[in-house]
Amino acid sequence: MSALGAFAESSVRMATPLAYAALGELVVERAGIINIGLEGMIIAGAFGALAGTGFAGVAGGLAGAAMSGVLVAGLFAIFVVGLRSDQIITGTAISLLGLGLTGALYQAMYVDAGVIGRTTTMGVWSLPLLRSIPILGPAFFAQPALTWALYAIAPALGWWLYRTPAGLALRAVGERPAAAAAAGISPSRVRTFAILFGGLMGGLSGATLVLAQVGGFAEGMSAGRGFIAIAVVALGRWTPLGVWLAALLFGAASALQFLAQAMGWSVPYQVWLSTPYVLTLLALAGARRRSVAPAALGARATE
């Protein structure tokens, strides 16, 4: 494979876990909640994937990841929606809890017990004709099932958000919860569902790391993806397709380091890693013209 082909392939691969986490976070933010606890949900998903494969292979891993993500999200929802605590502080605590707890569990259940924390990985699905497109073919059409699923999830979310009453309710709650309540919608219920969905997607993001990329678990393997995903949502201007493209851009930036290695460029890899953040700052500065962020984002629940 050419260096460019490898770069394209690794871009899409690096983008997949970001896209899952960010699409979930998009739904959460559209309900007016900023979920700083996403990092904790990803790492919980990763550990859930490891534990689940022990019972039922890849399918068990996926189920375990989804369940773990939802579980951690449920905890976040109890505090933020039920007890109306501050979103930023709760989210930070959830992230730290997720990282710490999975580390301790991994230590106790695998390292100390002498079990090797390895899993099987998902096979690559490829479409015969499309995969022979130069450079982009292998990148987009020869990937694990979790990457393929995104091609359906991103447009489906867009349809759901703009074409269904539920999507409308979600947007209304994120813009003006009092108006949604007056229209007979329960903002608390909408926010709870949004957070649980965010947890599900965060869990699947963790599953991608374990089942489609590494083939095992490592402490702290989420490596800040939860926080990057929040930037991805802003860069994608709070729309599903925008977020998916932004995830690809962040994926490409992470993949630049491999390309740079292959090409023998002697720029420190951190420079490549920082490019998406510079882009995010510019995108946010450019968004000044019209505010696109949900108006009630981060506001403490009052109703």
Add this chain to the structure above:
Amino acid sequence: MTVPAPALHLRGISKRFGSTLALDDVSFTVASGTLHALLGENGAGKTTLMRIAFGLARCDHGSIEVDGTEHHFHSSADAIAAGLGMVHQHFMLVPALTVTENIVLGDCGFFGGFHPSRAAERVRQLCEETGLGVDPLARVSELAVGAQQRVEILKAVSRNARLLIFDEPTAVLTPRETDELYSWLRVFVRGGGTVVLITHKLREALTLADDVTVLRRGRSVLQSTVHAVDEAQVVSALLGEGPALRTPSPVRVNRTTGDTVLSATSVTVADTQGSERLHGVNALVRAGEIVGIAGVEGAGQWELLRVLAGRVTPQSGSVRLPAHIGFVPEDRLRDAIIPEMTLAENVVLPRAGGLHGRIAWSTYAEKARALALDHGVRPPDARAVGTLSGGNQQKFVLARELEGSPEALVVENPTRGLDIRASDDVLERLRAARDTGCAVVMYSSDLEEIVSLADRMLVCFNGTVIETPVDTACVGRAMIGLS
């Protein structure tokens, strides 16, 4: 039983907020197919009572019957299902969404699709059926206040509401929009609908309504058909044993010689979208006069007031302004105060940019207290400004802006949402400021009010400004472009 069950029957409603009894055993009956005015001063419990009827608040005691069936509303969704609709004073619309999206919101089931263009077509049909014109695809944030109110009504009507509750619907409307609303209400009632109108405007209520209920301090003190009561009886029910209502002094000053305090020459202002809101406007205000401003929504008065208050810099033309101008914007909660902060903090706020070093809080706390006492803000020792009632917030803002005798004072709808007594108080303060030589500019969407107060009138129409005689008919005609 041959008499049909009342459309809404509230029985023995009590509600306590902390230590205050907001509603004390209130019963309220609205006959089907009538327009019922619910009157009361600020804090009398009108809005609380209707929030309970609409499921937005829970009562401690009492029962709710709609069309003869008892209901227990757990949320507004239950009230909507029972055929109730409410048009709130502060609209419950999502500004970022379109008219159609706001109307559909919460309407269909949670699952299933909706087709934006098909839904817009339904809304367009609804507009035709009801005679309420509004562009289904416009974003609510781009609509004038009157149009936003029509969206609120459409929202309720689209869910087959047979009883509509209006909370101070005309507080934000221009006279023409008010007339349109009232004639719409008559048609709605004639068609078998029922309306509850919460209002301060006594005369309008008495000419429009079939029945009237008066609340005072959480108790129902009068319930009658309008034919059986006269204005004096309603006023005494409203105010209780309090001091008699001051009649506004019709004293006008006619100044042609005073020093010019504020002047604008060939001023042009464009909004953020770049469209011109004022074209080559001239205006002049002298010391010791009240200049009234009138205009229909979006005619340019918003920009003119802000130019005269020094809050907006015109794109072209020149303005001459004094160093110290007081400004009371219409939306006090958003633009004049920070509700969570204390009185003293809010007093310091406008001048914080010019202060250096440590703030002498004890001095300002004393000053805030003195201002509150002087202007009758109750309670004067309140901590956060947000805990004051609307009338007291407005008195406080006015007190702050008048402090230090500014050369000019610009006020925008200063009596919006205030009861008779608080309005009277605010207008009296404005007269007093004029009499001490302040140049006062006042906009009010209540034509009667502005004409009764102003010494001269400027009318905005479509971005231009003309001076008219101080007379309701002349001003009214100028507002719609006739002269």
